[in-house]
Amino acid sequence: MATCNALHSIAQAQSDEQIALAEERGSVYWKTSGMLRRTGVLALAGKAPDAVSIFTAAISVWRSIGSTIYLPVWLSLLARAYGELGQFDDALSHIGEAITAVETTKETWYEAEVPSPAKSP
Numbered sequence: 001m002a003t004c005n006a007l008h009s010i011a012q013a014q015s016d017e018q019i020a021l022a023e024e025r026g027s028v029y030w031k032t033s034g035m036l037r038r039t040g041v042l043a044l045a046g047k048a049p050d051a052v053s054i055f056t057a058a059i060s061v062w063r064s065i066g067s068t069i070y071l072p073v074w075l076s077l078l079a080r081a082y083g084e085l086g087q088f089d090d091a092l093s094h095i096g097e098a099i100t101a102v103e104t105t106k107e108t109w110y111e112a113e114v115p116s117p118a119k120s121p
Helices: 002-025 028-044 048-064 071-084 088-105 108-113
Strands: none
Touching: 002 028, 028 048, 028 071, 048 071, 071 088, 071 108, 088 108
């Protein structure tokens, strides 16, 4: 467990450094990328309430600048955070968005990681 905590700390520090440098340079793209990476760490570390609020804002900015790369990743992690909060309708909605993003962006490398909603009988 100590190793996971250490890795989360390293990832968090790298994201913080990226955000600071992006702010210094005035790059919305790289700042938002850093925010999404930081939030991914939060989601994977079980900090769902923080992850949901930051992901929602950062994904909106990501889309507004026309970026689609890694969108399936971010949407899947947002769905995971909603699921951890027991907000299953929101989780399913974002899983659907992630599946659509895989199809639209052709980022099939992440397709296996996108959760599949259970099919009803």
